[in-house]
Amino acid sequence: MGEFESFQAFIEMGGHGLYVWLAYAVGAVVIGGNIWWVGRIRKLAEQRLRKYVRRQELEG
């Protein structure tokens, strides 16, 4: 597999596995969090708009 002899060697990263995977885990969590957050603010904003429209319709 590329530069590595086996999948095992890829995970171990020549003894630096902990550091490499910890770094990428931090990146994944922060970027994933950003994607989750934008979905949330979009949903809340749309809910507010829908609520406003419904109230306008009720008031006629």
Add this chain to the structure above:
Amino acid sequence: MSFKAKFKRWFHSWASPKWFFEKSERWLPWLGVPALSLLAIGLVWGLIFAPEDYQQGNSFRIIYLHVPAAILSQSIFMMMAVAGAINLIWRIKLADMAAKHCAPIGASFAFIALATGAIWGKPTWGTWWVWDARLTSMLILLFLYLGVIALYSAIDNRETAGRSTAILSLVGLVNIPIIKYSVELWNTLHQPATFKLTEKPSMPAEMWVPLLIMVIGFYLFFGWILFKRMRAEVIEREFKAKWLQKKLIEN
């Protein structure tokens, strides 16, 4: 129509949230799809196919996350300051929205750069952290971002919030050249920049090409998520507008 008039019209169209909301819907896939592809290619290449560093071994693979995040966090700060200045001078709402949403995204990338740097420092320098110029100025960048976020949310009046944070980010720009030249001006553990405009990278192409791919992928991802955030912001601010209600409720 002359070029100048065309440019003026294009510039003014940015003042309209409606124009942005309609156009950006079409732009999103042109940012999101290449971002995802480049990040996938860059990650596989960097983690599996790039050769290991003869001094640092495989811990050097952290570079494919660390450097793009660090570059992007500084670019986003500059963009935030420029957007803030545009808001200060021309009172363009969209510029205020962009500046507001640059802050949390930029803070995220500054955090990634600092955290991955600390993790990389442990096996390379034998320590998680040193108070040297590069690391300290990057920490200040993160604090500036947090300051902008805190200031924006502390002021109820949207216009005042936008103008105050614009000034804070313009002042904070001073930190950007300090970060850039910190590795050259002061003695530091940190290695010098990988990419320079005037020189060829000192590492082999199998190492720097995936890095360049990751950098471009990160920029595209930033564009994608910034537009997603700004679109949510348009809905939040313009929920009373008929055109928006029509657009969102019909779909």
